[in-house]
Amino acid sequence: MRHFTTTAIATLTVLSLVACENSYRTTEQGPSLPSPTVMAEAAYASPLKMQRDRLMMPPAFEQDTEQYEETDPNPVRLTxxxxxxxxxxxxxxxxxxxxxxxxxxxxxxxxxxxxxxxxxxxxxxxxxxxxxxxxxxxxxxxxxxxxxxxxxxxxxxxxxxxxDLAPDEEQAANIVLLLDVSSSMGAANKLPLVKKSVNLMLDQMNENDTISIVVYAGAAGVVLEPTPASRKTKIRRALENLSAGGSTAGGEGLALAYDLAEENFSEDKINRIVLATDGDFNVGTVDADSLEDYVARKRDKGIYLTVLGFGEGNYNDVIAQRLAQNGNGSAAYIDTLEEARKVLVREFRSTVFxxxxxxxxxxxxxxxxxxxxxxxxxxxxxxxxxxxxxxxxxxxxxxxxxxxxxxxxxxxxxxxxxxxxxxxxxxxxxxxxxxxxxxxxxxxxxxxxxxxxxxxxxxxxxxxxxxxxxxxxxxxxxxxxxxxxxxxxxxxxxxxxxxxxxxxxxxxxxxxxxxxxxxxxxxxxxxxxxxxxxxxxxx
Missing domain, CATH: 2.60.40.1230 (Gamma-adaptin ear (GAE) domain)
Structure with missing residues (x-):
């Protein structure tokens, strides 16, 4: 009986979110087919799957599961x-x-x-x-x-x-947010901090910029098609509806984000993917070499990648660093909201342009x-x-x-x-x-x-x-x-x-x-x- 009640509540919650989303889209854009948000939810967040993910969720990560590339300090060289x-x-x-x-x-x-x-x-x-x-x-x-x-x-x-570019010298930006919403992102310093950080970045964007959102967990999906940055209410609602659950199909998420960036590519804009993740890719293409080769090929098409790391315990610095280096972008780690202000507010222009x-x-x-x-x-x-x-x-x-x-x-x-x-x-x-x-x-x-x-x-x-x-x-x-x-x-x-x-x-x-x-x-x-x-x- 308890299991049935939990599932029923989860079902009602998802149906409510679907109804709210469809109602919102009808209000803003007129009647339409189910939104990308609903389609993405169907891929990885059905009530039964959410319940199973909670039951199968691994215990808390220990600090020493984090991954950093082994390096030796540079030696002294004889001139x-x-x-x-x-x-x-x-x-x-x-x-x-x-x-x-x-x-x-x-x-x-x-x-x-x-x-x-x-x-x-x-x-x-x-x-x-x-x-x-x-x-x-x-x-x-x-x-x-x-x-x-x-x-x-x-x-x-x-x-x-x-x-330092003057405001009138800056190009408009076409940004695809690629957000990890897998179960490993459930902690307060992960997905909740991602949402707050993105909201700070959104305030730095202007009406000529566009933003879209791709998420990935057990599967990947588009939850926000390219949208003018001036439509902040719509963007923030899409962010707020995200929740963590499922395994981590990081490779699939990257592919979908690049597909979306290519479809909406503009020669007159900065075309950039901003990936927010703990780096714990565990489904699909997961080895760093394959991922960095893929990102390097896309870099040559003029689509750049910035990587923002979040969380502790299972943070994979190896993948984050290699993706950023091969994607013609920078890597930063967001441990606090103040660090998000540094990277995405005070240094927004140097991060994007x-x-x-x-x-x-x-x-x-x-x-x-x-x-x-x-x-x-x-x-x-x-x-x-x-x-x-x-x-x-x-x-x-x-x-x-x-x-x-x-x-x-x-x-x-x-x-x-x-x-x-x-x-x-x-x-x-x-x-x-x-x-x-x-x-x-x-x-x-x-x-x-x-x-x-x-x-x-x-x-x-x-x-x-x-x-x-x-x-x-x-x-x-x-x-x-x-x-x-x-x-x-x-x-x-x-x-x-x-x-x-x-x-x-x-x-x-x-x-x-x-x-x-x-x-x-x-x-x-x-x-x-x-x-x-x-x-x-x-x-």
């Missing part, structure tokens, strides 16, 4: 043997927000593989030179100062800021002045030397007003801090300008409508270095504090003798303007890490 370093830009911030969730919610340090130091550094904005126009969207900024964690070593700081594609960095170090170097972070973004000049090789895309930062630890030839002994049987041949330069920095990028890259270069002059860390720009010191913290959590050994209190002091001293309290929050996270009860299990 005489490997003078050139090449990597793709990265503006993702997932790793920082994941770290914050581990420390705040669980009072433990994140797994070392979850730590990508470049994403810690790039979580914050820095005061770099402003580019003059969209035709040359970057002006490189380079600072060289003392490394705070090792006497005798230096820190080379490379930063660029993307051209690209001002350059395939940004690559290549640094040639001068063996006459630099004995060895180490790239801090970017382990998953490394490129071969020849990839730099190959326009067919994909790299990171940069949105309007976004900053990108990269840090190298370098040791000069006269320093006692060298970790690698000089070569006995090789002499160094001086090159042009070698005694005056630490390095030569090159950037390659494509303008949004171009398939041919442009080149920017800047020499790093010895005379322009700052004698002490304290004399360096405030943002150089703050980025150094963040990098020290990230390396400490990465457990690579490079910052073992630079303790938590020294990181806190450096960050406090260089905090500067902090309108949203993010830099103050960082200091609190360092304090919390200092007293955390332990480490998360490493998979």
């Amino acid at each position: 005489a043997l490997e003078p050139v370093s090449t990597f793709s830009s990265d503006v993702d911030t997932t790793s920082y927000a994941v770290m914050r969730r581990y420390i705040r919610q669980n009072n433990i340090l994140p797994p070392s593989d979850a730590v990508r130091v470049e994403e810690f550094v790039n979580y914050f904005d820095y005061d770099y030179a402003e580019p003059a126009s969209a035709d040359q969207p970057f002006t490189p900024t380079v600072w060289v100062t003392s490394a705070p964690w090792r006497d005798g070593a230096k820190l080379m700081h490379i930063g660029v800021k993307g051209y 690209p001002i350059a594609r395939d940004l690559k960095f290549q640094v040639e170090f001068n063996p006459a002045t630099v004995a060895e170097y180490r790239l801090i972070g970017y382990e998953t973004r490394l490129l071969n030397t020849e990839d730099f000049n190959n326009d067919a090789v994909d790299a990171g895309d940069i949105g309007a007003g976004h900053t990108v930062t990269a840090l190298y630890e370098i040791v000069t030839v006269e320093s006692d801090a060298r970790l690698i002994d000089p070569l006995r049987y090789q002499t160094q041949n001086d090159t042009q300008g070698s005694v005056d330069e630490f390095a030569f920095v090159k950037l390659r990028y494509k303008l949004p409508e171009s398939e041919k890259s442009d080149l920017l270069t800047v020499p790093v002059l010895v005379k322009d270095q700052y004698d002490t860390l304290q004399s360096a720009p405030r943002d150089a010191r703050y980025a150094a504090a963040v990098a020290a913290y990230g390396q400490k959590l990465q457990r690579a050994g490079h910052t073992d003798y630079f303790d938590w209190d020294e990181i806190i002091s450096l960050a406090q001293d260089s905090r500067g303007n902090d309108p949203y309290g993010q830099r103050a929050e960082f200091v609190q996270l360092v304090r919390a890490a200092k007293t955390a009860s332990g480490d998360a299990k490493q998979k």
